[in-house]
Amino acid sequence: MLGLFYILLCWLAGNIIAYFTGNYISGNIIGMILLFCLLEFKVVDAEKVRPVAKFLLGSMALFFVPYGVGLMVSYEVIMKNLWAIIVASVVSTVLIMLTVGWIYQRMVHRR
Amino acid sequence: MMEIIRSDLFLLTVTIGIYCGCSTLYRRTRFALLHPVLLTFMAMIAFLKIFSIPYEHYRAATEALNFALGMSVVSLGYLLYEQKEQMKGEILPVLTSIITGCIVGIISVVYIAKYMGADRTVMTSIAPKSVTIPIAVSISKPLGGEVSITSVVVFCVGLLGNIIGFWLLNKLRITDPKAQGLAMGSAAHGVGTARAIEHGAIEGAMSGLAMALMGVATAMILPLVEHYLY
Numbered sequence: 001m002l003g004l005f006y007i008l009l010c011w012l013a014g015n016i017i018a019y020f021t022g023n024y025i026s027g028n029i030i031g032m033i034l035l036f037c038l039l040e041f042k043v044v045d046a047e048k049v050r051p052v053a054k055f056l057l058g059s060m061a062l063f064f065v066p067y068g069v070g071l072m073v074s075y076e077v078i079m080k081n082l083w084a085i086i087v088a089s090v091v092s093t094v095l096i097m098l099t100v101g102w103i104y105q106r107m108v109h110r111r
Numbered sequence: 112m113m114e115i116i117r118s119d120l121f122l123l124t125v126t127i128g129i130y131c132g133c134s135t136l137y138r139r140t141r142f143a144l145l146h147p148v149l150l151t152f153m154a155m156i157a158f159l160k161i162f163s164i165p166y167e168h169y170r171a172a173t174e175a176l177n178f179a180l181g182m183s184v185v186s187l188g189y190l191l192y193e194q195k196e197q198m199k200g201e202i203l204p205v206l207t208s209i210i211t212g213c214i215v216g217i218i219s220v221v222y223i224a225k226y227m228g229a230d231r232t233v234m235t236s237i238a239p240k241s242v243t244i245p246i247a248v249s250i251s252k253p254l255g256g257e258v259s260i261t262s263v264v265v266f267c268v269g270l271l272g273n274i275i276g277f278w279l280l281n282k283l284r285i286t287d288p289k290a291q292g293l294a295m296g297s298a299a300h301g302v303g304t305a306r307a308i309e310h311g312a313i314e315g316a317m318s319g320l321a322m323a324l325m326g327v328a329t330a331m332i333l334p335l336v337e338h339y340l341y
Contacts, residue, residue: 011185026249028184029330035188046192053189056182060301061148062130063180064244066173068152068266070259072159073166077233078260084227085260089240089268092220093298094279096241097272100212100321101285101294107204108287 003052006044010035116162119172126173129154143274146302148266184245187323194320197289205293209321212297213328216241217336225341235337236260239329240268243300246326254337265300272299273306292317297325 014031018024038044071078078085115121133147133154159169170177198205217238224234236256239247244265251261276295285291288311295303296318304322308315 007182007185010188011181014185023253024334025330026253028181028249029246029327031185032188032191032246033327035185036191039189039192040195046189049186049189053186056179056186057190060180060183060243060245062127063176063183064248064262065126065130065148065151065155066170066176067180067244067248067258067262068148069155069159069169070166070257071152071263072156074257074259077257078263081224081227081229081233084224084229085233085237085264087227088220088223088229089237089264090271091223092216093241093268093271095219096212096216096298097276097279097294098283098285099215100208100297101280101283101287101290103208103211104204104293105285105287105290107207108201108289 003049006038006049007031007035007052007056010038113162117164117168117172119175122164122169122172123175125158126151126155126176129158143270146270149270152263180245180248184249187243187246187326190319191323191327194316194323197316197320201289205320205324208293209297209324210328210332212294213325213332214336216298217329217333218340221336221341231255231341232257233260234341237264238333238337240265241298241300242326242329243322246330250330250333254334266302269299269302272303276303276306277310288313289317293321296321300325 011028011031013034014029015027017030018027035049039046039049130147130151133150136150137145137147159166220240221234221238224237232255235254236251237260238256239250239261242250242265244262247261247265248258252258272295276299277291280286280291280294285294292307292314295307295314300322304315304318307318
């Protein structure tokens with residue numbers, strides 16, 4: 001239960017920070033960084049957070065089902081922009097793989 | 112009867128039931144296009160259409176899942192903590208490659224979409240397309256993106272990476288297992304990471320790390336790009 005409390009507390013703190021910084025970054029993402037910091041600096045015991053975090057991470061796919069079902073109202077927009085979406089996504093995905101893999105491999109093997 | 116079907120409890124139960132059923136089907140077949148998430152989207156849409164339940168009603172009824180999604184974004188901080196060991200002694204190469212990849216990814220997807228005539232909502236919706244879905248929707252929603260487009264496109268990008276990732280990396284002579292893991296996680300988030308885990312422990316761990324870092328990097332960089340560049 002303590003683990004759940006820490007996660008909610010980080011989220012809440014993240015929302016408060018987001019509110020006072022003009023909502024530049026969404027509160028739950030700030031909360032994620034806060035949780036990482038609390039674990040990193042041993043303020044919070046990782047053992048306490050692990051079971052809740054594992055459960056949440058493992059069921060993530062279920063949690064965004066309602067968003068995906070939104071396809072039933074947004075499919076017209078997707079259909080209208082279908083080719084732009086497909087070409088942009090495929091090219092960009094390949095570029096990311098290439099950039100990340102190549103830069104890392106280059107930097108590590110140079111030493 | 113319709114009252115029961117339209118109730119929050121019924122719709123939540125159906126959603127989770129369909130998801131469990133689709134997961135079992137996927138485990139038996141292992142066919143990437145039968146991915147439980149895609150099947151659940153389709154089955155749920157069919158269900159709502161049959162009982163003519165409007166999407167807004169369904170969204171409101173499943174608010175509990177949305178809340179859980181928010182918590183799962185926070186718990187990614189735990190994943191980052193668990194995977195940070197992988198960065199030991201390699202902080203510079205890891206961060207340089209991820210941040211560059213993040214910028215290249217955002218700029219390329221936004222500008223290609225723009226030149227192919229996509230409107231701004233679509234551009235913003237697909238800009239965080241290589242980030243794990245909970246973070247991607249948290250980024251695109253406040254910027255004016257359409258979260259259903261974000262979640263479907265991001266998911267399909269993950270599937271693409273899952274299916275062609277290792278083949279492509281080998282073709283491009285990116286053969287270092289750690290480099291492959293990083294590339295999979297940063298381009299294809301959780302869906303790519305699932306594939307990387309099957310490939311090997313090193314690839315899987317690096318991929319998980321890349322997924323978390325890519326989320327943080329995109330959350331910080333995308334609002335700037337959105338404001339100044341398009």
